[in-house]
Amino acid sequence: xxxxxxxxxxxxxxxxxxxDFAETxxxxxxxxxxxxxxxxxxxxxxxxxxxxxxxxxxxxEVGPHLERLAHSASLCDLPAPHLEQWRQAIAQAAAxxxxxxQVIKLILSRGIEHGPTPTAWVTAAPAADFSAQRTAGIRVVxxxxxxxxxxxxxxxxxxxxxxxxSYAVNMAAIREAHRRGADDAVFVSSxxxxxxxxxxxxxxxxxxxxxxxxxxxxxLHGTTQLSLFAxxxxxxxxxxxETVPASAxxxxxxxxxxSSVRLAAPLTSVxxxxxxxxxxxxxxxxxxxxxxxx
Amino acid sequence: xxxxxxxxxxxxxxxxxxxDFAETxxxxxxxxxxxxxxxxxxxxxxxxxxxxxxxxxxxxEVGPHLERLAHSASLCDLPAPHLEQWRQAIAQAAAxxxxxxQVIKLILSRGIEHGPTPTAWVTAAPAADFSAQRTAGIRVVxxxxxxxxxxxxxxxxxxxxxxxxSYAVNMAAIREAHRRGADDAVFVSSxxxxxxxxxxxxxxxxxxxxxxxxxxxxxLHGTTQLSLFAxxxxxxxxxxxETVPASAxxxxxxxxxxSSVRLAAPLTSVxxxxxxxxxxxxxxxxxxxxxxxx
Numbered sequence: 001x002x003x004x005x006x007x008x009x010x011x012x013x014x015x016x017x018x019x020d021f022a023e024t025x026x027x028x029x030x031x032x033x034x035x036x037x038x039x040x041x042x043x044x045x046x047x048x049x050x051x052x053x054x055x056x057x058x059x060x061e062v063g064p065h066l067e068r069l070a071h072s073a074s075l076c077d078l079p080a081p082h083l084e085q086w087r088q089a090i091a092q093a094a095a096x097x098x099x100x101x102q103v104i105k106l107i108l109s110r111g112i113e114h115g116p117t118p119t120a121w122v123t124a125a126p127a128a129d130f131s132a133q134r135t136a137g138i139r140v141v142x143x144x145x146x147x148x149x150x151x152x153x154x155x156x157x158x159x160x161x162x163x164x165x166s167y168a169v170n171m172a173a174i175r176e177a178h179r180r181g182a183d184d185a186v187f188v189s190s191x192x193x194x195x196x197x198x199x200x201x202x203x204x205x206x207x208x209x210x211x212x213x214x215x216x217x218x219x220l221h222g223t224t225q226l227s228l229f230a231x232x233x234x235x236x237x238x239x240x241x242e243t244v245p246a247s248a249x250x251x252x253x254x255x256x257x258x259s260s261v262r263l264a265a266p267l268t269s270v271x272x273x274x275x276x277x278x279x280x281x282x283x284x285x286x287x288x289x290x291x292x293x294x
Numbered sequence: 295x296x297x298x299x300x301x302x303x304x305x306x307x308x309x310x311x312x313x314d315f316a317e318t319x320x321x322x323x324x325x326x327x328x329x330x331x332x333x334x335x336x337x338x339x340x341x342x343x344x345x346x347x348x349x350x351x352x353x354x355e356v357g358p359h360l361e362r363l364a365h366s367a368s369l370c371d372l373p374a375p376h377l378e379q380w381r382q383a384i385a386q387a388a389a390x391x392x393x394x395x396q397v398i399k400l401i402l403s404r405g406i407e408h409g410p411t412p413t414a415w416v417t418a419a420p421a422a423d424f425s426a427q428r429t430a431g432i433r434v435v436x437x438x439x440x441x442x443x444x445x446x447x448x449x450x451x452x453x454x455x456x457x458x459x460s461y462a463v464n465m466a467a468i469r470e471a472h473r474r475g476a477d478d479a480v481f482v483s484s485x486x487x488x489x490x491x492x493x494x495x496x497x498x499x500x501x502x503x504x505x506x507x508x509x510x511x512x513x514l515h516g517t518t519q520l521s522l523f524a525x526x527x528x529x530x531x532x533x534x535x536e537t538v539p540a541s542a543x544x545x546x547x548x549x550x551x552x553s554s555v556r557l558a559a560p561l562t563s564v565x566x567x568x569x570x571x572x573x574x575x576x577x578x579x580x581x582x583x584x585x586x587x588x
Binding site: 006028030031032033034035036037038039041042043044045047049075076077105107109110112121123143144145146147148151154155156157158159160162164165166167168169170171172173175176189 | 300322324325326327328329331332333335336337338339343370371378399401403404406415417437438439440441442445448450451452453454456458459460461462463464465466467469470484522537550
């Protein structure tokens with residue numbers, strides 16, 4: 001944990017006339033007290049975040065992550081983040097990172113209760129070692145997400161497309177998967193539509209076609225999935241966003257959970273039903289995901 | 295904000311042989327940095343809480359709040375809180391409070407990421423002035439909670455009976471209510487069953503009978519509702535936990551949102567339909583709720 005890093009951003013100091021935001025950053029000790037107990041992130045899970053992969057000092061897909069941060073802010077009625085300020089904060093965090101894989105987290109909280117502005121900070125830390133999951137694969141179980149596929153459109157206050165700090169259910173789903181002897185979970189709507197994993201997108205291979213659940217279904221639009229689809233299209237494969245029935249997952253020719261830090265983890269089974277693993281394609285995909293991407 | 299107070303609890307120092315837990319508390323400045331950015335409460339909304347009303351230095355309903363804290367901990371796979379330790383922390387926080395109404399918050403977080411123990415703290419602060427809501431009443435709108443009434447039983451990983459820190463949806467629902475010109479929201483299941491408000495229980499009067507949605511519906515068991523039902527029963531009224539259709543709310547003879555700090559706020563309208571307000575009963579109920587209760 002030698003190379004951990006954190007900086008606090010002053011969002012109130014961001015304006016369009018400024019071009020250098022270094023003065024709006026305060027580097028802090030990541031293990032020292034930094035947040036007050038009045039923080040709404042901690043009291044209410046009231047804020048948004050992003051996790052960005054860093055490979056050998058290069059922060060991956062910064063643009064799509066910042067776009068999604070802005071989208072989450074809009075869904076949560078938070079002030080629009082000043083993207084150039086965040087971009088410079090990410091660059092400073094990435095510059096602190098050594099070789100190998102790291103993870104940068106962006107957090108935008110609603111701030112101190114009754115306070116005037118949001119609170120914002122960026123951290124960097126070594127990534128966990130996911131090499132076994134990337135090669136040997138993972139077993140998943142499907143878990144009911146509770147809502148039907150119409151809920152996201154009719155009830156935007158459920159924040160289903162926003163990457164909020166209120167992740168207690170996502171964490172509980174992973175614990176439930178472990179209880180069932182699996183490595184991770186895949187959420188399914190109450191009417192049987194495939195959604196996403198608690199911290200990853202799902203991609204299915206059907207013949208020479210790659211399919212992922214449509215973001216309108218109340219799931220996050222995965223930055224890694226987006227990047228991977230562009231790569232697969234460049235290789236000549238067809239890709240599609242669709243309403244995928246949960247029953248299609250165990251029948252897929254291959255399937256992966258993809259996310260910014262773990263990258264592509266092939267599914268070896270779903271609810272105990274084995275799924276074929278394409279080791280060669282998976283290795284090729286992970287090499288691509290480890291290459292510098294913007 | 296002169297009388298704000300906070301103390302951090304060392305949960306690892308709690309054991310059954312100890313009878314005085316004062317040494318396991320550290321009084322802190324509530325506005326100073328106290329939590330690290332590695333806190334899972336702030337990164338994932340991963341923890342639980344309670345809000346306790348304090349009237350002239352007396353913490354109300356401490357027993358039921360601690361019971362619910364333990365229940366939430368169990369649902370979230372958190373270590374069981376040592377209740378005597380928490381009771382003494384509440385007493386110390388209450389002793390710091392001056393006259394009038396205050397709010398004590400208990401927070402039990404999963405702790406620092408990869409850390410050995412939960413993090414826990416207690417705060418006290420002056421309560422907001424809810425006297426207008428208690429007398430003039432509030433307008434509410436009903437909002438779809440997304441899940442059907444069967445979800446809590448079939449999907450415990452949704453944590454629907456736990457008071458978790460993942461409250462972003464509750465906060466978004468209140469903002470949506472304000473956008474619709476109302477003061478607060480009441481959640482309804484996707485199949486039309488009345489649930490709870492984002493931070494309160496709902497009680498309906500039907501003739502001389504008082505009804506509240508059954509806690510099995512995936513809602514919190516309100517400590518104030520519990521206390522109020524005991525009071526109403528002592529006055530000779532009938533009370534019941536029922537599956538209440540949302541359509542019953544605008545037809546109620548009276549209705550209230552009840553919670554630990556706001557106490558009983560009579561509903562003046564639901565989705566624009568006026569509801570009768572029983573000013574005398576409401577005043578009597580709030581006098582009861584302001585009296586010392588254990």
